[in-house]
Amino acid sequence: MAEIDSKYLDTFPAWLRSLGEDAEKLAELLSGEALSSGARESIAGGLNYLFKSLDLIPDGIDDIGYLDDAFVLRVAADLAAAADEGNDPNASRALAALANDCETVRDFLGRDYTRLESYVKGLRKGAARGRSVADILGDASVREDFLGDVRGFAKTYEAPSFSREEKNLIKLRAFFDAKLPK
Numbered sequence: 001m002a003e004i005d006s007k008y009l010d011t012f013p014a015w016l017r018s019l020g021e022d023a024e025k026l027a028e029l030l031s032g033e034a035l036s037s038g039a040r041e042s043i044a045g046g047l048n049y050l051f052k053s054l055d056l057i058p059d060g061i062d063d064i065g066y067l068d069d070a071f072v073l074r075v076a077a078d079l080a081a082a083a084d085e086g087n088d089p090n091a092s093r094a095l096a097a098l099a100n101d102c103e104t105v106r107d108f109l110g111r112d113y114t115r116l117e118s119y120v121k122g123l124r125k126g127a128a129r130g131r132s133v134a135d136i137l138g139d140a141s142v143r144e145d146f147l148g149d150v151r152g153f154a155k156t157y158e159a160p161s162f163s164r165e166e167k168n169l170i171k172l173r174a175f176f177d178a179k180l181p182k
Contacts, residue, residue, distance in 0.1 A: 005169055008104070009164040009165075009169070010164075012067055012172075013162040013164075015067065016067065016160060018070075019070050019073070019159065020153065020159075022070070022073050022098060023073065023150050023157075024151060024154040025094055025097075025098075026043050026046065026077065026094075027047060027150040027151060027154075028094075029043060029091050029094055029095070030044060030047065030143070030147065032088075032091070034088035035088070038080075038084070039079075039081070040080075040137055041124045041137065042076045042077075042079040042080040042120075043076055044133040044146075045120065045121075045133050046072050046076025046080075047073070047146075047150055048123065048126065048127070048128045048131065048133060048136065049072045049073075049076075049123055050153055051128040051129050051149065052126075053128070055069070056072075056119075056175060056179045057175045057176075061171075062161070063161065064168055064171055064172045064175070066159070066160060068176075071105050072116075072120055072123070073098060074105055075102060075105065075116060075117055077099045077102075078098075080095050080099075081095040081096060108173075109173070109176055112173075112176050112177055112180060115176075115180040115181065119181060122181075129149070131146055
């Protein structure tokens with residue numbers, strides 16, 4: 001096994017374990033008004049992805065089913081950090097914690113990273129469970145319901161096992177290659 005693959009086999013299980021907490025941190029940022037509208041759109045799109053019925057990797061696939069969610073939240077945080085004016089240092093730190101992981105996603109996906117980034121940008125225009133990003137950001141009651149759903153997800157989420165097998169990395173790359181829009 002290559003040393004670089006070993007790095008991913010160590011990192012990705014930690015991302016699966018922290019997915020619920022990561023979603024809660026982003027939801028907390030979305031509940032305030034400290035971020036720019038572009039940053040809020042990126043976060044809302046990333047969080048809304050958690051509820052898409054047809055996501056890039058079906059959640060039930062052992063070992064890798066929630067890794068696409070973890071990747072999307074990190075890319076959304078990176079996009080939000082780039083869009084934010086940095087007015088709130090606490091929000092900037094919270095975003096940076098996830099955004100810094102994008103380098104690992106970029107290294108892992110290689111040429112497919114730009115496709116993932118474009119996909120995550122497109123989530124700003126999408127909807128899940130009948131809620132668009134515009135609805136979430138434009139209507140306080142929709143936003144509160146949405147944030148309640150995110151908190152509910154975080155509370156009930158149980159990280160799947162992730163075996164340290166190179167075949168999981170191969171499957172993960174294959175899903176992204178096949179499912180990301182060209």
